[in-house]
Amino acid sequence: MATNRDIQAMLSELITLTTLEEESPQSFKVRAYEKAKLALEAHGGDITALSAAELTRIGGVGKATATKIRELIDTGTVDKIEKLRAKYPPEFVELSKIPGMGPKTLKLVRSELGVENLEQLRAAIDGQRLRSLKGLGATSEAKMAKAIERLGLTGKDTRTPIADALPLAERLVADLEAMDEVSKARYCGSLRRMSETIGDIDITVASSKPGPVMEAVRRHPEAVDIVLSGDTKTSFLTRTGLQVDVRVVKASQFGAATLYFTGSKAHNIELRQRAMDRGRLLNEYGLFEQDEDGAAGEPVATGTEKAIYEALDLPYIPPPLREATGETSGELPDLIQRTHMKGDLHYHTDRSGDGRSSVADMVAEAAAQGFDYLAITDHGEDLAINGSTAEEMLEHRDVIAGIQTSYPDMTILWGCELNIGPAGGLDYEPDFRALFEYTVASVHSHFDQSIDDQTRRLIAAIEDPTVDSIGHLTGRYIGRRPGIELDIDKVLDALVANDVALEINGALDRLDAASDVVRRAVDREVKLVINTDSHHVSELGRMEYGVLTAQRGWAPRELVLNSWPKSRLLAWVESHR
Numbered sequence: 001m002a003t004n005r006d007i008q009a010m011l012s013e014l015i016t017l018t019t020l021e022e023e024s025p026q027s028f029k030v031r032a033y034e035k036a037k038l039a040l041e042a043h044g045g046d047i048t049a050l051s052a053a054e055l056t057r058i059g060g061v062g063k064a065t066a067t068k069i070r071e072l073i074d075t076g077t078v079d080k081i082e083k084l085r086a087k088y089p090p091e092f093v094e095l096s097k098i099p100g101m102g103p104k105t106l107k108l109v110r111s112e113l114g115v116e117n118l119e120q121l122r123a124a125i126d127g128q129r130l131r132s133l134k135g136l137g138a139t140s141e142a143k144m145a146k147a148i149e150r151l152g153l154t155g156k157d158t159r160t161p162i163a164d165a166l167p168l169a170e171r172l173v174a175d176l177e178a179m180d181e182v183s184k185a186r187y188c189g190s191l192r193r194m195s196e197t198i199g200d201i202d203i204t205v206a207s208s209k210p211g212p213v214m215e216a217v218r219r220h221p222e223a224v225d226i227v228l229s230g231d232t233k234t235s236f237l238t239r240t241g242l243q244v245d246v247r248v249v250k251a252s253q254f255g256a257a258t259l260y261f262t263g264s265k266a267h268n269i270e271l272r273q274r275a276m277d278r279g280r281l282l283n284e285y286g287l288f289e290q291d292e293d294g295a296a297g298e299p300v301a302t303g304t305e306k307a308i309y310e311a312l313d314l315p316y317i318p319p320p321l322r323e324a325t326g327e328t329s330g331e332l333p334d335l336i337q338r339t340h341m342k343g344d345l346h347y348h349t350d351r352s353g354d355g356r357s358s359v360a361d362m363v364a365e366a367a368a369q370g371f372d373y374l375a376i377t378d379h380g381e382d383l384a385i386n387g388s389t390a391e392e393m394l395e396h397r398d399v400i401a402g403i404q405t406s407y408p409d410m411t412i413l414w415g416c417e418l419n420i421g422p423a424g425g426l427d428y429e430p431d432f433r434a435l436f437e438y439t440v441a442s443v444h445s446h447f448d449q450s451i452d453d454q455t456r457r458l459i460a461a462i463e464d465p466t467v468d469s470i471g472h473l474t475g476r477y478i479g480r481r482p483g484i485e486l487d488i489d490k491v492l493d494a495l496v497a498n499d500v501a502l503e504i505n506g507a508l509d510r511l512d513a514a515s516d517v518v519r520r521a522v523d524r525e526v527k528l529v530i531n532t533d534s535h536h537v538s539e540l541g542r543m544e545y546g547v548l549t550a551q552r553g554w555a556p557r558e559l560v561l562n563s564w565p566k567s568r569l570l571a572w573v574e575s576h577r
């Protein structure tokens with residue numbers, strides 16, 4: 001049975017494939033699919049119950065799109081997509097992620113140079129064959145080589161961005177947990193540790209009946225290719241070639257198994273050594289007393305990770321910290337937790353061109369999270385069609401003030417997401433900018449400058465007295481667009497000197513600042529702020545991912561300003577004005 005999510009996935013694929021077919025992301029057909037996708041997302045209800053005629057009554061959904069949606073629901077496939085897939089295999093589609101590889105260029109390298117995949121593209125670049133093509137030169141060749149390198153695209157062992165792997169893993173876990181035979185299921189591995197890219201997904205299931213569980217996994221709609229079919233372990237590939245390993249263990253050994261399969265390998269080695277130092281053995285089945293002959297004897301702890309850590313004289317170590325970077329040897333910080341978060345300070349409404357929910361709905365959703373404060377930060381005027389003029393922002397202020405009266409317990413700040421221009425300039429006149437009650441300044445353009453220029457650019461924005469925080473530091477999209485290059489030490493020093501906060505953006509394709517940057521920021525006591533950057537009411541769950549990324553950077557509660565009580569947060573904001 002197709003779900004709303006399948007329909008969204010189908011439309012995403014149609015957008016990608018049709019962009020290639022029509023040789024432009026601006027083509028009429030591509031725009032129609034994009035409009036339909038946004039309209040259905042905003043619609044919210046169960047789409048699968050609607051007829052084609054009812055679908056077209058949702059504004060934004062055209063007749064051709066409605067027919068394809070019904071085709072997916074009724075037959076499980078869409079003929080048009082099958083045809084396009086045959087013409088554009090996944091390894092070819094993947095090339096479109098490379099900056100500079102627009103659909104026209106892709107078509108050209110395919111027809112002129114026979115390039116079908118990354119290996120062949122690399123060879124063409126190495127052989128300086130790209131520069132012979134119309135519209136390309138030595139410079140674009142060099143840029144592309146660099147982009148391939150920085151995106152981490154490596155052909156066969158391509159890693160999957162967390163934004164693609166996590167929703168899939170959550171869905172698989174939910175499907176497994178729904179089975180009567182399953183008592184618990186959890187995704188482990190690099191995904192649970194919040195790595196930015198994932199080699200494969202590791203799922204551990206607690207069940208006393210592995211047979212039916214393995215059968216369900218083999219029949220799962222995501223499993224298009226079974227690579228290993230065992231009694232307690234099944235591995236399969238998804239349509240995009242991502243491998244999923246599912247292992248079944250006894251409920252009494254679930255903790256030991258999830259500990260082992262969460263890794264990292266280096267963390268496991270430290271734990272095993274610690275066990276040996278205590279005359280014990282640690283493996284994927286549990287922590288055991290060691291017999292005289294060195295074999296595993298009486299179990300000490302097996303059922304939960306917490307019990308095993310305790311028996312090793314360690315506090316519970318949250319998965320994002322399990323990287324063998326000091327977590328088993330010293331004190332852990334008083335780590336930030338999701339339950340500490342008291343507000344969101346980077347938040348859009350449909351005042352922004354790319355915002356998709358009304359200000360009333362967005363505020364209601366924030367209040368439903370129990371937030372004590374909220375900063376509405378729609379885009380400044382320099383962001384072309386997505387931005388707002390000064391007059392529009394003033395009207396918006398009145399709208400927000402009107403809504404504020406209905407939420408006496410939540411303080412709503414009238415804010416702005418300022419655009420950091422190519423040389424560090426910001427939107428509006430300084431006097432007008434100073435009116436905003438809170439600002440986040442971010443890079444949205446000019447990704448190709450030198451590291452020195454980018455560093456100067458960021459520091460200029462940080463030094464501007466109207467800036468409270470820096471949003472998504474590098475502007476990267478994991479696996480799709482490398483961010484700007486920065487001298488991180490200099491930027492962090494400027495943040496401290498100007499008491500400007502560094503955002504950890506919870507959008508899964510951003511997770512920016514990255515956890516390694518966060519850890520360096522924590523060393524310098526840079527103030528942090530964890531935000532969702534929501535553009536739609538469905539996006540507030542990103543707070544959890546932001547918090548996990550902050551944990552991965554060892555962020556203590558004290559440094560995260562939107563975990564502070566309202567009075568303290570407002571005093572800090574006030575001190576900046």
Ligand code: DGT
Nearest residue numbers: 189190198199200202260261262263264265268269
């Ligand atoms: P990935 O999949 O490359 O993103 O990274 P992981 O960390 O998910 O690695 P994976 O899938 O190869 O293995 C999952 C976990 O299983 C790993 O984090 C730790 C554990 N593990 C796997 N092989 C070994 C091993 O040889 N020794 C130890 N101690 N642990 C292992």
Ligand code: CA
Nearest residue numbers: 189190200201
């Ligand atoms: Ca893995």
Ligand code: CA
Nearest residue numbers: 200201202245
């Ligand atoms: Ca694995």
Ligand code: ZN
Nearest residue numbers: 346348417533
């Ligand atoms: Zn934003």
